Amino acid sequence: MDALQRPAVLIAAPASGQGKTSVAAGLARLWTRQGWRVRAFKCGPDFLDPQWLALATGQPVDNLDLWMNGETDVRARLWRAAQAADILLIEGVMGLYDGQPSAADLALAWDLPVLAVVSAASMAGTFGAIVHGLRHYRSGLRWVGALANRVAGEAHAAMLRAAVLGGGEAVTDEEAVARGWLGALPRTDVVALPERHLGLTQAAELSDSVARLDALADALAQTPLGRMSRAAWQRWSVRLTPPMPTPLEPVLAGRRIAVARDAAFSFIYPANVQTLQDLGAQVLWFSPLANEPLPDCDAVWLPGGYPELHAPALSAARITRDTLAAHVAAGRPLWAECGGMLALLEALTLADGTCVPMWGILPGRARMQPRLAALGMQAWSTPQGELRGHTFHYSALETSLTPVAHTVPPQGGRRAEAVYAHGSVHASYFHAWFASNPAAVGWLFRGGDGRCI
Known part of the structure; x- marks a missing residue:
């Protein structure tokens, strides 16, 4: 069977609590509303984030971890998902380089382009330094760009944008994305998902879960990231090869x-x-x-x-x-x-x-x-x-x-x-x-x- 090319993105962050799941679920919801067939994954062991991604895509969500799954299992899951998807979305775990193996290890193993979500609360120029460090800490990492989260207003967004682009000159969405600026999300509860002691509140427990996802999608639609066309995403395609078949002995047959x-x-x-x-x-x-x-x-x-x-x-x-x-x-x-x-x-x-x-x-x-x-x-x-x-x-x-x-x-x-x-x-x-x-x-x-x- 021949290899497949599919657009893909790994949504990462410098740490936990930056808004990865909100952005991943909102982006999945936005693409799904536009008629894209989206398959989402979650890096590492997690039961709660996948519930939101599944609600956003209407598809089951598997976990990917180079140690827990192993490379063969990861390859098989990516391959199967790509059969019926226009784009693959993988939400990272913790910070991009945290853990052994990390989300960055997964990205490098499958040449997955990385999109960084960075909480910009109480910072301006330092935003650019954090983004630069995430992008260049390890060589060989494909880079989509950075999305600023929890931004105080237009003036704050302009400072963050300048920290990434290196100036305040007017550029088109396409030019901004090409240079790594994906836009800003406001600091508001509208673009955040509720949490409790084990992580996010379960999606099925909230009567307004879909409305929350739609609000996230609407906010993302106003950013250069959200305005990227399906054709534009083709530049971020990954090559997936079919796994070796591994039939299982039906030891639980009839049970x-x-x-x-x-x-x-x-x-x-x-x-x-x-x-x-x-x-x-x-x-x-x-x-x-x-x-x-x-x-x-x-x-x-x-x-x-x-x-x-x-x-x-x-x-x-x-x-x-x-x-x-x-x-x-x-x-x-x-x-x-x-x-x-x-x-x-x-x-x-x-x-x-x-x-x-x-x-x-x-x-x-x-x-x-x-x-x-x-x-x-x-x-x-x-x-x-x-x-x-x-x-x-x-x-x-x-x-x-x-x-x-x-x-x-x-x-x-x-x-x-x-x-x-x-x-x-x-x-x-x-x-x-x-x-x-x-x-x-x-x-x-x-x-x-x-x-x-």
Whole structure:
């Protein structure tokens, strides 16, 4: 199969909190409104930003990370998306050069052009220095330009523009873009997405999510960046080559896997669901928040999410609790990640000190904390090889269970996550990227073949 050429852009920043997601989602919404077929991705492990990108594009959003996915998986996802896209948009993670591997590493590996979003609050000429540093810190990086965010007004925008262009002379949009100035977004809540302790508020929780995206798109439409035509974007094309086919053995053929999905359990990579299906499983959905019974199934996945925001409702979900307990009593596998694990405990203490009884399927209690307890990539060495993923949580666990394994940070960090086994339940704060080792996933949802992990 021949290679493909598609316009693409990686939206990066000098740090977190600069407005990458707002710009990425707004730009995706603008292009989608104009009839472009847009496929978006998110660098690194993240469940919340992709929700906004998916809403903006109307398409599922996968994550790309050179360590968590591996180059083969990244190549395959970019290739598949390009089959039905006019343009590819990849939102970066943290700062452009932060992390190992970083968003810059991804950009260099696939020759992705970089667009920098820089919060210009309380600066003028220094904006130019930051943009210059981002562009030239590593050689070989393709550069689209810089977009100033949180700009105080026209006078402020003019100073920022001069810091990039080197003067105040009149230039056309095309000339400005060619020289790296993509425009300015105002300092207003209209062009910002709401946040809370784990990141952005989930898109599905807000009644005005689409209106927020439209406001972002409208603001971007007034910039040189937003006025670029589809033809103009062709200069930023990347060459994508087809991956080698890697058929999976259908080790879950005929098995039904029930997955919790609602506002409390929403940290679900679309790629994980696809991996289960590629392994032959039928995926069924149920909502603990709606107190739905567990569907007739062979295995269960309780993903992460926000059980702490819905603890009283989950506590009262007795039908869900009882059918899960019966599933476990029958010796059928259950894999619980992070928030899914919290729901299985005896109790959860909320940030305000309220102690809420949970489902009592696992011994132990958890307490929400005001500060982040753990964040970073992790690898779990299973009998079927290394399963990669990450950890990100604000709670601390107290349990009588002895861990049967620990994950390992790839960069030798001190924080590992325990993996617990209790009957047919396996649970951890670890969020797995299933595609990193489908054989391990098949083994896990078959119950480990009766062997201790």
